[in-house]
Amino acid sequence: MESNTVRVRFAPSPTGPLHMGGVRTALYNYLFAKKHKGEFILRVEDTDQTRFVPGAEKYIIDSLKWCGILPDEGQGIGGNYGPYRQSERKESGLYKKYVEQLLASGHAYYAFDTSEQLEAVRELAKQAGSPNWQYNHVTRNSMRNSLTLSGEEVEKLLAAGEPYVVRIKLPRNEEVKFEDIIRGWVKVNTNNMDDKVLFKSDGMPTYHMANIVDDHLMKISHVIRGEEWLPSAPLHLLMYRYLGWEDTMPKFAHLPLLLKPDGNGKLSKRDGDRLGFPVFPLEWNNPENGDSFSGYREKGYFPEAFVNMLAFLGWNPGTDQELFTLEELSEAFSLEKVHKAGARYDHDKTKWFNQQYLRKLSDEQLGESLQSQAAEHNITIDLAKATSIANLIKDRAVFLRDLWNESSVFFVAPTEYDEKTTSKKWNAESRSYLIDLREIFSNLENFNIESIEKAFKTYLESKELGFGKVGPAFRLAVTGAGMGPSMFEVCAILGKEESLARINTALEKLPA
RNA sequence: GGCCCCUUCGUCUAUCGGUUAGGACGCCAGGUUUUCAUCCUGGAAAGAGGAGUUCGAUUCUCCUAGGGGCUGCCA
Known part of the structure; x- marks a missing residue:
């Protein structure tokens, strides 16, 4: 079916941590590549030197790694189409070569207007009632560029080292259309487009230039x-x-x-932490400006759940299945x-996704997690x-840490007693039941789930009491809480000695 | 403002002209459970509005409204 190899790229710019929207874009690229047995490439678009953030590239790579969406090729991995950092690609004059090609063919021109001048023109236009002034087929005729300046002047400025940018020269009134895989045909008239800068005065290409050149050179499909x-x-x-590459132009899909x-x-x-959830896969701390954002990994999410979500x-696969491994996603995507x-x-x-993934774990795997969490608490x-x-x-667990949170009662005797339960369920009566139970339990030979339950129920019957009269007080005394797993199992795990000790403590600490 | 994209339950979505418009999360109710959680059962909940095409529109077209994106020597 596909005679051409699928090659897709994820091309973030290292201006900060990778947001979950970016992760999803990477994910879809990855899934598409895997589905078609193609390659997934990571390219770093660091053409804006002013926005460079140390650590961002590493963060991006670490995030992809955590998610399991590993590039086959690219920055940090290598490959035959490197380097994969645009700042490094620029060193070889790569982009400049193609800019010159456009200049030579008349599809681009030099522009000497400074940022300040442009800003002033825009401001003026705004005051005149037009909110978006554009450098286009009409306004370029009144700007300082190689279209309005004479050839000698341009040569002179260039020779003098005058800062310049290169802009694309768009035709007037031409329909441009392309077919987007997700959206179908999209049409735009060049009259509504502007002469974008392709090459900046600092010698760097803009995204528009670099992305076309690199996608072409890297054979992106x-x-x-x-x-x-x-x-x-x-x-x-x-x-x-x-540039003469239209016949091998990649197909587009805008997510x-x-x-x-x-x-x-x-x-x-800023949304995430404002609304109580992370927007980043990993926690991010920038010591330079104090930026700090929480991450899914640190919050206890499984990468599989995060990716699935x-x-x-x-x-959507079009079926009712919602839980997918990465491999299954690759197949279905x-x-x-x-x-x-x-x-x-x-x-x-x-x-919910995280809870589903937690349930896929065996008791032993969960036990291992609990064991190591307990170890952290010595x-x-x-x-x-x-x-x-x-x-x-x-x-009752959504996160692995819930295992510890819900089970600490097994390791640490209560120091406090839930107020609500105390005021509602603890009184002179229930206190006397606990005194009885202490006696009964201390006489039990085999202190296990069955015997505890039997003894407890026999006691209830003898006193003609309902479970609700004694159960909550019993739980409160032993665990300090108003809710939790079966008390017979809790006591069995605690052991006779500890259970009795806790009842004693409760009888001492809780006034009738 | 201009240009482009989008529009099914609160949310994520299925439906590729004919369905009681399906599922999931969340929510509500009932059941199981000493309690909570789990689990089971059930429920409320949607085609933005208006034209047209058609025997028949959620599905195709147009208009309106609403939402979103872009509008930098940022990506």
Whole structure:
């Protein structure tokens, strides 16, 4: 079917931590590549030196690694199309060569207007009532560029080292259309486009230039990126055309955006911690400016759950299956099934996914986790015990840490007693029941689940009491809480001595 | 403002002209459970509005409205 190899790239710019929307873009690229037995490439788009953030590249790589979406080729991995950092690619004059080609063919021109001058023109236009002044086929005639200046003047300025940029020269009134895999045909008239800068005065290409050159040189077959790129796709098409690469141009697929759960707009980095969930895969701390954002990994999410959740934000297999491994996702994925509209992030659903993945773990695996968490609290327990405790409480866990949170009663005697339960269920009566139970339990030879339960129930019968009269007080005395797993199992695990000791403590500490 | 994209339950979504419009999360109710959680059962909940095409539109077209994106020598 596919005679051409699928090669896709994820091309983030290292300007900060990778947001979950970016992770999803990477994921879809990865899935598409795997589905078609192609290659997934990581390219670092660091053409903006002013926005460079130390550690960001490492963060991106670490995040992908945590998620399990490993590039086959690219920055940090290597490959035959390197280097994979645009700042390094620029060193060889790579981009400049193609810029000169465009200059020579008349599809680009030099512009000497400074940022300040442009800003002033824009400001003026705004005051005159036009909010978006553009450097285009009409305004370029009144600007300082190689179209308005004489050849000698241009030569002189260039020779004098005058700062300049190179802009694309767009034709007037031309329909540009391309077929997006997700959205179908998209048409734009060049009259509504502007002469974008291709080459900056600092010697760096802009995204528009670098991405076309690199995608071409790296033999990228499909460009799968966020919807924010849709408006510039026609420009990119024109560039392929002017560079003579239109026949091998990659296919485009513009992904729907991830939206804020509340209100409007796309999910942004400040949203998460504001609304009580992370927007980043990994925690991010920037000592330089004090930026600090929480991450899914540190919050206790399984990468598999995180990835599964992300996959479903904008895509759906068309079946009822919701739990997918990465391999299954790779098999089921298709761009045609990607939804067009933006997807609102739902944190409850994310937690649900995590709970599902926790349940896939065996009791022994859960026990191991509990054992190591206990060790962090300087408590040593053997695996068999940890496993049986984990089995007892796993149904109430969403995160692995819940295993410890829910089971600490087994290792640490209560120092406080739940207020609500105390005021509702603890009184002189219940106190006397506990005194009876202490007596009964201390006479039990085999202190196990069955015997405790039998003794307890026999006591209830003899006193003609309902479970509700004694149970809550019993739980309160032993665990300090108003809820939890079966008390017979709790006591059995605690052992006779500890159980009795706790009842004693409660009788001392809790006034009738 | 201009240009582009989008629009099914609160949320994520299925439906590729004919369905009692399905599922999941969340929510509510009932059951199981001494309690909580789990689990089981059930429930409420959607095609933005208006034209058209058609025997028949959620599905195709157009308009309106709403939402989103872009509008930098940022990506």
